[in-house]
Amino acid sequence: MPNLKDLKNRIASVKSTRKITKAMQMVAAAKLRRAQEAAEDSRPYTKRFNAVMAGLASSVGGSDSAPKLLRGTGSDQVQLLVVLTAERGLCGGFNANIAKLARQKAQELKAAGKTVKILTVGKKGRDALRRDLADDFIGHVDLSEVKRIGYANAQDIAKDILTRFDAGEFDVATLFFAEFVNVVTQVPTAQQIIPASYEGGAAEETSAAVYDYEPSEEAILADLLPRGVSTQIFSALLENGASEQGARMSAMDNATRNAGEMIDKLTIEFNRSRQAVITNELIEIISGAEAL
Secondary structure (H helix, E strand, O other): OOOHHHHHHHHHHHHHHHHHHHHHHHHHHHHHHHHHHHHHHHHHHHHHHHHHHHHHHHHHOOOOOOOHHHHOOOOOOEEEEEEEOOOOOOOOOHHHHHHHHHHHHHHHHHHOOOEEEEEEEOHHHHHHHHHHHHHHEEEEEOOOOOOOOOHHHHHHHHHHHHHHHHOOOOOEEEEEEEEEEEOOEEEEEEEEEEOOOOHHHHHHHHHHOOOOOOOOHHHHHHHHHHHHHHHHHHHHHHHHHHHHHHHHHHHHHHHHHHHHHHHHHHHHHHHHHHHHHHHHHHHHHHHHHHHO
């Protein structure tokens, strides 16, 4: 049984830890509100943009005149996995769940005889995948110095991906991130960004009205498709930002509760040990008095 000094030191240590986790919970709650608003505000634009692109893509179809970003290379042999995670930990299973989904996808592709390449955005995703898939890494984007994610960050990532695609380094690119639902629910998501896929909004766009485009649909798509890649990456970064703060807030809340329960248990153990010490001292005093 630990002595009173050890118990007292341990209680003080757990109380200090509880203060830290409580502070981190409050900071995450403040950041979550801003991140959630940013993610939710971007959804209508992204949805409408995808609907417009779906209408254009459906009118062009798979013709040879369609931009390469839309029709692809005609092969799916080389797959690029773009894994978006956080730069920091202490956010529950947020990073691990995204990495797990990407790892499963990589293993499925390799089992099918495909070549896998991985581009990581965020230190935690790189660390999680390095053990099993280090040989497949082709690059990493460090956002640790970025205080607030902006569209320019998404453009830089998209530029890197598009440059690699134009150089023929891969055929299909898939984005991995967590879609924010609420504080306790973040859904790991895989979204294909190259070749562009906008089937989800085609019905909505084409049923609303019929448009005549000037210049041609092919020319418009050639200009908008690279922006579409940036838009999808930016939307994924915003969803990830909200998901990270929500997961951290939930994890720190659980840690604070667990620390409180541990303090209660240690306090009971401390009181019992102190009572036992006092009882033994009283017995020794009484025994000594009787011996006299």
